[in-house]
Amino acid sequence: MLNIRNLHARIDGKNILKGINLEIKAGEVHAIMGPNGSGKSTLASVLAGRKEYEVTEGSVDFLGKDLLDLSPEARAGEGLFLAFQYPIEIPGLSTTNFIKTAVNEVRKYRGENALDAVGFLRLMKEKMAIMNIDQSLLSRSLNEGFSGGEKKRNEIFQMAMLQPRFAILDETDSGLDIDAIRIVANGVNKLRNKDNAVLVVTHYQRLLDYIVPDFVHVLYNGRIVKSGTKELALELEERGYDFIRSENHIGEEVK
Amino acid sequence: MNTKEYFKEQFEQSNVQDRNNLLDVVRRQAFDTFSKLGIPGAKHEEWKYTRISGLFNKEYSFGVNLTQDPLTQADIDAIRLPGHESANELIFINGRFSAQLSIVRSSQLIVLPLEEAARGEYRQLVEKHLGHSSKYQKDGINALNTAFVQAGIFICVEKGQVPDHPVFIYNVADAKAVNVLSQPRTLVCIGEAAQVQIVETFSTLGSQESFTNQVMEIIVEKDAFVEYYKIQNDKANAHQVSTTHIRQIGKSHTHAVTISLNGGMVRNNLNVVLEAAHCEAHLYGLYFQQGSGHIDNHTVVDNVEPNCLSFELYKGIMDDASTGVFNGKIFVQPQAQKTNAYQSNKNVLLSREASVNTKPQLEIFADDVKCSHGCTVGQLDEEGLFYLRSRGIPEKRAWSLLLQGFTMDILEKIKSPAIRTYVDGLIAERLEFRSHGQQEID
Numbered sequence: 001m002l003n004i005r006n007l008h009a010r011i012d013g014k015n016i017l018k019g020i021n022l023e024i025k026a027g028e029v030h031a032i033m034g035p036n037g038s039g040k041s042t043l044a045s046v047l048a049g050r051k052e053y054e055v056t057e058g059s060v061d062f063l064g065k066d067l068l069d070l071s072p073e074a075r076a077g078e079g080l081f082l083a084f085q086y087p088i089e090i091p092g093l094s095t096t097n098f099i100k101t102a103v104n105e106v107r108k109y110r111g112e113n114a115l116d117a118v119g120f121l122r123l124m125k126e127k128m129a130i131m132n133i134d135q136s137l138l139s140r141s142l143n144e145g146f147s148g149g150e151k152k153r154n155e156i157f158q159m160a161m162l163q164p165r166f167a168i169l170d171e172t173d174s175g176l177d178i179d180a181i182r183i184v185a186n187g188v189n190k191l192r193n194k195d196n197a198v199l200v201v202t203h204y205q206r207l208l209d210y211i212v213p214d215f216v217h218v219l220y221n222g223r224i225v226k227s228g229t230k231e232l233a234l235e236l237e238e239r240g241y242d243f244i245r246s247e248n249h250i251g252e253e254v255k
Numbered sequence: 256m257n258t259k260e261y262f263k264e265q266f267e268q269s270n271v272q273d274r275n276n277l278l279d280v281v282r283r284q285a286f287d288t289f290s291k292l293g294i295p296g297a298k299h300e301e302w303k304y305t306r307i308s309g310l311f312n313k314e315y316s317f318g319v320n321l322t323q324d325p326l327t328q329a330d331i332d333a334i335r336l337p338g339h340e341s342a343n344e345l346i347f348i349n350g351r352f353s354a355q356l357s358i359v360r361s362s363q364l365i366v367l368p369l370e371e372a373a374r375g376e377y378r379q380l381v382e383k384h385l386g387h388s389s390k391y392q393k394d395g396i397n398a399l400n401t402a403f404v405q406a407g408i409f410i411c412v413e414k415g416q417v418p419d420h421p422v423f424i425y426n427v428a429d430a431k432a433v434n435v436l437s438q439p440r441t442l443v444c445i446g447e448a449a450q451v452q453i454v455e456t457f458s459t460l461g462s463q464e465s466f467t468n469q470v471m472e473i474i475v476e477k478d479a480f481v482e483y484y485k486i487q488n489d490k491a492n493a494h495q496v497s498t499t500h501i502r503q504i505g506k507s508h509t510h511a512v513t514i515s516l517n518g519g520m521v522r523n524n525l526n527v528v529l530e531a532a533h534c535e536a537h538l539y540g541l542y543f544q545q546g547s548g549h550i551d552n553h554t555v556v557d558n559v560e561p562n563c564l565s566f567e568l569y570k571g572i573m574d575d576a577s578t579g580v581f582n583g584k585i586f587v588q589p590q591a592q593k594t595n596a597y598q599s600n601k602n603v604l605l606s607r608e609a610s611v612n613t614k615p616q617l618e619i620f621a622d623d624v625k626c627s628h629g630c631t632v633g634q635l636d637e638e639g640l641f642y643l644r645s646r647g648i649p650e651k652r653a654w655s656l657l658l659q660g661f662t663m664d665i666l667e668k669i670k671s672p673a674i675r676t677y678v679d680g681l682i683a684e685r686l687e688f689r690s691h692g693q694q695e696i697d
Contacts (some may be wrong), residue, residue, distance in 0.1 A: 072641060072645045075645075076644075076647035077647050087642070088641075090657065091663070092659065092660030092661055093660035098646070106646075141660070162646065
């Protein structure tokens with residue numbers, strides 16, 4: 001589904017990603033872990049098309065298309081979704097109006113008819129139940145004055161509404177207590193199936209207790225330095241990131 | 256002929272002589288003021304950024320029935336507001352009230368020619384309140400309107416009355432053949448515990464230039480409630496100075512929303528004078544200017560008596576090479592203790608050539624008050640744009656949503672659903688035709 005080859009990216013002249021290779025197949029859940037500053041969020045941003053990042057080398061193939069060649073909205077149309085680490089507040093735009101516009105724009109991109117009011121409402125009711133989201137939240141301005149937990153739940157709710165083929169969760173657990181993590185993870189699990197895939201970007205192992213990954217990759221200094229199964233996450237939790245550093249002798253990396 | 260001489264000739268022709276006629280006396284005084292002050296130039300502190308004197312280098316037709324073919328209902332149909340079928344419609348053509356075209360549907364609403372009101376049972380009200388705005392607009396342009404008051408109107412809602420329909424006022428300039436100067440004048444008295452909703456628009460017919468110099472003075476008595484909406488969406492060669500002066504002489508409530516979406520050089524003066532304790536005033540404004548248009552909002556909230564509350568929020572979007580001015584004065588007089596006065600002005604610049612000058616001005620002479628003010632000039636958030644696009648919303652549509660979101664907290668202050676939908680539609684239409692998003696400004 002997604003094939004990242006030798007991806008290099010930088011921001012403000014500073015190299016952040018230094019050759020990422022990663023293949024994700026339909027039905028899989030991958031986790032990317034790593035210390036702060038290792039490039040986790042940069043990878044998520046580059047995949048979603050944030051323009052501040054410049055790709056200097058490499059390629060990303062998504063369902064047979066050159067992902068890097070597409071605008072952010074086209075990436076969404078193709079089925080990519082990024083759950084933001086810090087969802088943006090948009091005053092004056094109601095959450096419902098926003099989601100309705102997004103759903104219908106994505107449908108339009110895929111050559112499908114726009115949902116009518118009844119169809120949209122039905123879809124929304126169904127997904128609201130999954131995410132424990134209240135109608136009152138959806139009539140408020142998008143993310144404005146939402147608590148951290150509400151923002152993250154709203155991200156996964158959007159994911160449920162847009163039904164992406166491939167979702168990136170960028171530190172969705174950050175700032176959440178364990179109950180909120182459980183709700184968010186539960187939502188993600190209900191959306192998993194054999195045709196879609198998820199990339200979980202996280203600093204901590206605890207989210208992976210609830211969204212169990214098939215593969216875990218450790219990102220360090222802009223590269224994936226170790227890959228394994230879910231046990232790797234437990235090992236990291238126990239031993240800290242230092243053992244990766246010593247094991248790989250990457251502290252001396254020459255820039 | 257220069258401007259002053261021109262108006263002198265016009266004034267003399269209109270034969271304002273009768274010392275027993277209240278309007279003649281007021282007019283003559285105002286003309287003397289105009290003769291002294293003239294059209295305000297850039298040296299006038301209140302007109303530093305809004306230079307209207309240049310507009311008077313052109314010739315305008317002014318005064319009596321200049322049009323060969325009088326306008327008909329069909330002409331007015333093109334500019335009617337939604338909901339007009341159940342509204343009182345008052346129509347000014349080139350500054351003169353047209354009783355023929357106007358329709359008063361509410362029995363609770365009294366509409367009289369100003370001349371008649373000044374002679375009859377409302378004489379005292381007219382004498383007391385007509386021209387009060389000149390205390391705040393100390394300039395020749397305000398005096399010019401008063402000097403030529405004729406065919407203005409007096410609107411009255413008597414004690415306890417609530418008209419069953421809103422009052423729509425159309426200020427129409429018939430500029431089909433020539434440039435036109437219009438000077439509509441209205442005095443409104445809202446009696447004790449009465450309530451009214453006024454919606455005002457400005458429209459120029461034809462392709463010649465128009466300059467509208469309008470003054471409306473509104474007197475609000477105890478326990479009365481006034482909603483006032485001004486909607487400006489005229490042509491790029493339609494200029495105006497539009498003064499709305501609200502005197503709350505009893506404990507009362509006003510709610511004013513000023514929407515300026517177009518026009519050439521547009522200057523709005525909104526004065527709210529809180530002359531009784533426990534008055535409440537809400538002032539909202541939204542301006543979205545384009546091309547080389549200019550929009551200037553000057554507001555005054557004068558707290559004369561204690562315990563008043565005023566809340567003011569103006570928001571602006573400046574596109575292309577448009578220029579904007581916001582000047583918000585709050586006065587708190589020595590006896591006006593416990594005043595609560597809040598003011599905020601927020602601007603978004605969409606292009607490198609657009610600019611806005613914003614200036615809060617607080618003059619506080621009491622010591623136990625709560626006042627705040629703030630202003631911002633900036634760009635829309637790129638992060639917000641990316642967020643919307645990452646959900647599949649194309650860039651142009653995302654811009655529109657962000658800008659509409661920016662306008663929302665003003666639009667929701669329009670209490671009439673029909674008018675709110677109308678204004679929202681005008682903004683959506685404008686956004687639809689914008690080709691670009693936002694230029695990066697260094």
